[in-house]
Amino acid sequence: MKRRLFWKILIAFWLTFFAITQGVWLLFEVGRDRRPPPEGAVARVVAPVLLASAAQLVERGGPGALDDPAADLPPGQRDRLQVDPADARDPADARDVSAAAPEGGSALTRTVTAPDGKRYTLRYTYREPPRHWLPFNTPPEMLILGLVGGLAFSGILAWYMTEPINRLRGGFDRLARGDLHTRLAATVGRRRDEIADLARDFDLMAQRLEQLVLARDRLLHDVSHELRSPLARLRLAIGLARQSPARIETSLDRIDQEARRLDGLVGELLALARVEHGATGAEDYFDLAEIVRTVVEDARFEAQQSGIVIDFEEALPREEARPALAGNAELVRRAIDNVLRNALRVSAGGQKVSVRVGLDDQAYHVGVVDQGPGVDETLLPSIFEPFVRGEGSGSGAGLGLAIAQRAVAAHHGQIVARNGETGGLSVDVTFPLTARPPAG
Numbered sequence: 001m002k003r004r005l006f007w008k009i010l011i012a013f014w015l016t017f018f019a020i021t022q023g024v025w026l027l028f029e030v031g032r033d034r035r036p037p038p039e040g041a042v043a044r045v046v047a048p049v050l051l052a053s054a055a056q057l058v059e060r061g062g063p064g065a066l067d068d069p070a071a072d073l074p075p076g077q078r079d080r081l082q083v084d085p086a087d088a089r090d091p092a093d094a095r096d097v098s099a100a101a102p103e104g105g106s107a108l109t110r111t112v113t114a115p116d117g118k119r120y121t122l123r124y125t126y127r128e129p130p131r132h133w134l135p136f137n138t139p140p141e142m143l144i145l146g147l148v149g150g151l152a153f154s155g156i157l158a159w160y161m162t163e164p165i166n167r168l169r170g171g172f173d174r175l176a177r178g179d180l181h182t183r184l185a186a187t188v189g190r191r192r193d194e195i196a197d198l199a200r201d202f203d204l205m206a207q208r209l210e211q212l213v214l215a216r217d218r219l220l221h222d223v224s225h226e227l228r229s230p231l232a233r234l235r236l237a238i239g240l241a242r243q244s245p246a247r248i249e250t251s252l253d254r255i256d257q258e259a260r261r262l263d264g265l266v267g268e269l270l271a272l273a274r275v276e277h278g279a280t281g282a283e284d285y286f287d288l289a290e291i292v293r294t295v296v297e298d299a300r301f302e303a304q305q306s307g308i309v310i311d312f313e314e315a316l317p318r319e320e321a322r323p324a325l326a327g328n329a330e331l332v333r334r335a336i337d338n339v340l341r342n343a344l345r346v347s348a349g350g351q352k353v354s355v356r357v358g359l360d361d362q363a364y365h366v367g368v369v370d371q372g373p374g375v376d377e378t379l380l381p382s383i384f385e386p387f388v389r390g391e392g393s394g395s396g397a398g399l400g401l402a403i404a405q406r407a408v409a410a411h412h413g414q415i416v417a418r419n420g421e422t423g424g425l426s427v428d429v430t431f432p433l434t435a436r437p438p439a440g
Helices: 004-030 039-061 063-072 140-176 194-243 245-276 288-306 329-345 400-410
Strands: 081-085 093-100 106-113 119-126 284-286 309-315 325-327 352-359 363-369 414-419 425-432
Touching: 004 140, 039 063, 039 081, 039 106, 039 119, 063 081, 140 194, 194 245, 245 400, 284 288, 284 329, 288 309, 288 329, 288 352, 288 363, 325 329, 329 352, 329 363, 329 400, 329 425, 400 414, 400 425
Parallel strands: 309 352
Antiparallel strands: 081 119, 093 106, 106 119, 284 325, 352 363, 363 425, 414 425
């Protein structure tokens, strides 16, 4: 799985920290000539050497022996070395001692004895750099650059992450309030990461919800229309029976016929609802050719009364050599049966319905071709929708092909209808061999 957002954040952090460290190094390099070395560190290295040399000169020739060597020192170092009479309480000591100097400075001192017996204090003074409030003696440049760079990067990263998330929240809010036209893919711009994928998935979800709601509304409208007609005929038959007792038998026949029609319609609607909601039942393995053969035999028995001929052809290897199909056998049987019965419904006596089942390396193929009037090209794209009827479809409820389409889709298959070149309708059903439908 691609982790594009992860790599964006990782690379952004890495580049930012690299830029900050290089920026700090650049600041120190640019200011190297303007920044004097720490005076205290230099003094602690130079002062002991100067004091040792000066002490030897004073011990041999007195304080005057320092005049000529001190004159050769640089002006900055000449003023730092001082010779003063020693305090009578200070013992002679050859060691360097740290002491406080005037104006907040520091000093290294050494007490020596001249040839005349007088004691002198040699003092080398220097100034310690002012200590600032930053911990661990952190350079202010590094702190400022780290704060500014880190704040800028954090602000940009926070905006980059929260802005599209807030747009997604707004989209979910509008969708929850019933605005099914909400789309978010255009609002994320040219992003190519998980957030853009989430926006596209949101659009697919919103589109699917819109289609489902529209299909529900259309189905409710169609169901109410389909139920209204037989109910009206029922009421009419009851009214006629009440007005004319002699017509009670005829009215009862009509009532029975309409009741069976309502029962069939309700059964078809329940079957459609179960298939659309994925209630396909348990998964098993079955021989598709045997199912098609059984459906054809049952249809032939009924087609004899209408004089319709059903031609069945198998282009399959032997039973032991062909793979089994995974899924719900009863649902597949009903799908094939609905397609074949639709062909019989639009066919007239003496016409032929051809059924063919074949197999290739990837899928089973079932084809049903009739010689009926076909379907108007404007209705062909919607022929698998509920309550869509073509010419000569008879008294069917218009749910058979819709149930077949959803049953085939539940097995990850495909069903396609097209008009034949010489008339009639050709329906092709494909069941992939590798598909495994979800268990109900």
